[in-house]
Every structure is written in structure tokens, then in C-alpha cells.
Amino acid sequence: MSKLPMARLDRLLANLGYGSRREVHALVRKGAVIFDGATVSDGGLKVPVVADLPTRMTIEGAPVDPPAPLTLLMHKPLGVVCSHREPGRSVYELLPRRWRARTPGLSTIGRLDLDTTGLLLITDDGPLLHRVISPRSHVAKRYVASLARPLGGDEGELFAAGTLMLESETEPLAPAILEALSPTEARLTITEGRYHQVRRMFAAVGNHVEALHRDQIGGLTLPDALGPGDWRILSPEEQAAIFA
Numbered sequence: 001m002s003k004l005p006m007a008r009l010d011r012l013l014a015n016l017g018y019g020s021r022r023e024v025h026a027l028v029r030k031g032a033v034i035f036d037g038a039t040v041s042d043g044g045l046k047v048p049v050v051a052d053l054p055t056r057m058t059i060e061g062a063p064v065d066p067p068a069p070l071t072l073l074m075h076k077p078l079g080v081v082c083s084h085r086e087p088g089r090s091v092y093e094l095l096p097r098r099w100r101a102r103t104p105g106l107s108t109i110g111r112l113d114l115d116t117t118g119l120l121l122i123t124d125d126g127p128l129l130h131r132v133i134s135p136r137s138h139v140a141k142r143y144v145a146s147l148a149r150p151l152g153g154d155e156g157e158l159f160a161a162g163t164l165m166l167e168s169e170t171e172p173l174a175p176a177i178l179e180a181l182s183p184t185e186a187r188l189t190i191t192e193g194r195y196h197q198v199r200r201m202f203a204a205v206g207n208h209v210e211a212l213h214r215d216q217i218g219g220l221t222l223p224d225a226l227g228p229g230d231w232r233i234l235s236p237e238e239q240a241a242i243f244a
Helices: 009-015 021-029 097-101 126-133 155-160 197-204 236-242
Strands: 006-008 033-035 046-048 057-059 071-076 116-123 141-147 177-182 185-190 209-217 231-233
Touching: 006 009, 009 021, 009 033, 009 046, 116 126, 141 197, 155 177, 185 197, 197 209
Parallel strands: 116 209
Antiparallel strands: 006 046, 033 057, 071 116, 071 231, 141 185, 141 209, 177 185
């Protein structure tokens, strides 16, 4: 039987963003940390770093944040960016403030631009991030685009051919699947993640994307009940669905 991964309480809570080790020890001294029903009196206590830790430990009466690896599913709203560095409000500001101090840090799996809404994954799991975005994985992303002008009727054939060249690119796009939902609305499934790809694809056929929403990554669909700006922890089954 393999041993459970263990960590010192002060280091674990510092890595989860609860403060410096000194601040964690202050929490312990005032009796704010409860583990398995008992008040923790030693900041150096070794605790298991396991997924069910939030059911066993509370900090100031609230369940401790989940340890790494952690992956979140978010409904990205309009007008926020997917970067720590770009100007403007970021998706990270929609999360608990202390999560910005977590180690390892959280990163988006790919990006949605300022004017694109929908399904966004955020994780501190490096292998998962690279597996999702790797061209070898062929993880499809599905978008719904609202267009300025009616579809011409030949876009589906052109996008599926695998011959479309975008401006300033040297390689044609991989085949993509277009489904017309109305004269000015289409669902597009792509397997690449080139810069502003969906918008540039429609621009290449003389149209303009007025609104763009991602509703699926692989076999994972954005839940109807998750409103713009809302997020939740991704379950293991949902994570597996990405690659189904």
C-alpha cells in the first residue's frame, strides 16, 4: 500500500494562500485550525495532502481550500481577460483573493479573449494543462458565433477542407466543422488554438463575428446552471470527459 503524501501544516496552508508561515502559526495559536474534529496546537503537524482534506479540516470555521492539483470550470463573462498581466479585470479576480497566492499558481488552460464568453478551465496541474492544449491530443473546442452578415452557404465546405489559410499564417488550418444555426449564427468546432482563430476564419470569408461563446471542450460541456462569472471545482469524471 502506497503512503499518503504528507506535509507540514504551516507549509501547506502557506502554499494554499492563507498567509506566511508566521501568519499560519498565528491562526493555530488562536485555535482557528480544526483537523479531524480536534483543535490544532502545532503548526508543524504533518497532515495528509489528499482530495478530501476540506472535509477534515476547517480554518476559522470554513472548510480548508482544496490542495493541488486543482482544476476549475468557469463560465467566463464578457469583459474580463485571461491573464495576470493584461490591463483590466481578470478571471482570477472572480476567485477567492487568497487563491492568487497559491503555490503552484493557477493558470487558464488556453485563453478566451476579452469579448469571448463561455467555458474556461483554470488549473495548477501542469501535465493536465499541457495535455489539453497539445496538438497531439486533438481536443476539440466548440464555439457559437453570432455574425454581422448572413452565411454564404459555402463556409462549411471550405472550413472542412483543411486548406483555409489565415492572413500572416504559413500553414493551412486543420479541418473544422461548421453547423449553421440560423442565417447569422453558427456553431464551429476546431481542434487548434491559433490566435483569434474563429474570428479570423470568418473574417477570411468576408464576415465579422459580433459575439463569440465557447460551450464545449472535448466531451465537457458548459453546464446550463453555471451563470456568467460562476465557477466550480471540476470533478474527476468531468476531467476525464475532456478526452472522451
